[in-house]
Amino acid sequence: MKTSLYEKHVALGAKMVDFAGFEMPIQYKNLKEEVLAVRNGVGVFDVSHMGEFFVTGPDAAKYVNYMITNNIEKLSSGKAIYSPLCNHDGKIIDDLIAYKFSDEEILICVNASNIEKDFNWFKENTGDFNVELKNESDKYSLLAIQGPKTFETIKEIELLSGLKDADYYSIQKLDNGIILARTGYTGEDGFEVFAPHNIIDKLWDELIERGVTPCGLGSRDVLRLEVCFPLYGNELNEDLTPLDCGLAWTTKLDKDNFIGKAALTDYKAQKKLIKLTLDKGIPRAGYKLIANEQPVGEITSGSMSVVLSKGIALALVNKEFEDYDKLKIDIRNKLYDTTRVTKPFVSGGHK
Amino acid sequence: MSTIKENLFYTEDHEWISIEGNIATLGITDFAQSSLGDIVFVELPEADTTYDNGDSFGVVESIKSVSDLYTPLSGKVLEKNLEIEESPEKINENAFAAWLIKLELSDEDQVKELMDAKAYKEFCKANS
Structure with missing residues (x-):
């Protein structure tokens, strides 16, 4: 297309x-x-x-709130919110932004690769909510x-x-x-x-x-x-919950029932999304992270940073190694040292 | 349109080769550097490493991509260009001056399989 x-x-x-x-x-x-x-x-x-779905009707905000993990009912009209979309196991179907014009009109923007899957999921779960759902992509x-x-x-x-x-x-x-x-x-x-x-x-x-x-x-x-924004298909996928990949802040376990709530309430994270820089070599998605000669994780996104002129990466590491700071990256069978950082590599200047 | 130099040999992987006696000097072409964009990392083999034709002998990386380098000729590495490992952007500046490795050939007949400038020009045209 x-x-x-x-x-x-x-x-x-x-x-x-x-x-x-x-x-x-x-x-x-x-x-x-x-x-x-x-x-x-x-x-x-x-x-x-990218995909655009319009949700309208008296229950629009209530329905979207049931579908996503973040809380759109609490959000003021005229604001947008970022959220994962999970299945009943709490695994991530997609991530999206929901734009709330009012409690009765919400625009949802989803990833291009997931338009059909997401729309079907929304459609299957309208239940008794009084809403109209349109795929206007x-x-x-x-x-x-x-x-x-x-x-x-x-x-x-x-x-x-x-x-x-x-x-x-x-x-x-x-x-x-x-x-x-x-x-x-x-x-x-x-x-x-x-x-x-x-x-x-x-x-x-x-x-x-x-x-x-x-x-x-x-x-x-x-x-x-x-700036460490996750990408669906790299940092996020259907094998992970939001709690495995740095999205606990978007998962409002204290709100009323939503899809995935039961599974996520008792869930213990298996992985942690971490940030790494390299002084030499360029990390790429799929490269293994090594600790004590064992693979303990994998790069999910890596590149040369244009601003920093060095290798940067997001990686998913097994939970046991979440605080380990001597991780090495296997690049074509050579091990390279990494540095763990906690803040985004570059601080964007948004308002 | 990218530059193609006469008197060099070329491969379908967009490498250039100059031959002096039984020594080959390899680099990537102007077409290759321009398709890759800003080159930010190059990994080259140590001297004395031996390769068969078709083997990968290193990589060249742009911001977003990793590309293998293949030798079309069998032989032993005599020297790598340390200057290019230090400053890979020199490939973007002048791809034909930025040689990567020198190989001592073990089978000089393989040179006959390479394209000359005219054939490479046509290959690029057909594949662009």
């Missing part, structure tokens, strides 16, 4: 790759420059492949405009007139139907813009004309890893 911006990506010289069935730009001219544009200026990502395009100069760049754009300088994780709906959320996946300030394809096509052109750097999925992955 192609997003509505496909031709524009190709015209800008993007290298296109298949991602979850979509032909997406992985990189335009230079990955490093794309990362730095977002850290220091402003960049734009086409993330139209084909009707919406999505741009992520990210970087410290985002607001000053986009406030002049006529299509976005009425846009307010709002708080992080707040959402706004403009008169023309465009939905803007001050969210993103880079750690920097920025907006994600949901709108029908023809509007997004115009907005993309406006942004490029204003000198906003087009950025691909490659730089997006480096940016999210530098």
Whole structure:
């Protein structure tokens, strides 16, 4: 499948790759420059492949709260919330952001690779809730405009007139139907813009004309890893609960019944998600972590950090080794020393 | 369009080879460096390591990817380019100046299997 911006990506010289069935730009001219544009200026990502579900009706907030582990009933209207979506065993089906317009209207944005699986799961579990559920993924395009100069760049754009300088994780709906959320996946300030394809096509052109750097999925992955945001399929999957991979903060065991609550209440974490840096060598997903000559974990995401110019990694380590600080990484049968860090590798500048 | 130098041999893995007597010098082509993007790490073998043609002798890594390096020729490593291990970005600056290893060949006939500049140019065109 192609997003509505496909031709524009190709015209800008993007290298296109298949991602979850979509032909997406992985990189335009230079990955490093794309990362730095977002850290220091402003960049734009086409993330139209992601899925959008609309939940409406009197029980919308109650129903979504039953589906996810985080607490959306407590959240104010006009705000967004990050949450895992679990099955009855407490294992992670996907991670998502839920945008609460009101108790009766919620937009859910899910990973492209999980759209069908997630929508079926939502549909199967509507039970007696008085809600209407719509998969609008084909009707919406999505741009992520990210970087410290985002607001000053986009406030002049006529299509976005009425846009307010709002708080992080707040959402706004403009008169023309465009939905803007001050969210993103880079750690920097920025907006994600949901709108029908023809509007997004115009907005993309406006942004490029204003000198906003087009950025691909490659730089997006480096940016999210530098600030330690998990990626479904890497840090998160259906063999893990949120308690195994650093998402205990999104798991509200004190709220009323939700799917996975029973399983998670008694669950003892088996693994811990840790952060590592390397002075030499570049860690990659799948490389083994070694302690006392035994494999005790695995890198889930690894890269060279553009900001730090050294190897960085997220890794899942067996719980017994959660505090062990002399882990080595096996890179092509050679062992490399690692340094454990507790804070994200790069501190993003979001509001 | 990437640069292709005359008087060198080439492989389908986008490596260049220069031959002097029974000594081969190997590097990656301009096409390869430009497809990889910023090269940030290179791992090369120690002297005296021996390889058969088709063996992997090292890796070159960009920010996002790891690529194996393959030797099209059998032989023994005489020397690796320490300067490139220290400063891998030099491959991006000038791929044809950034040699990786020198090999003492054990079967000089294998050179006949390599592409010349003209054949490599056509190979790149057909595969781009």
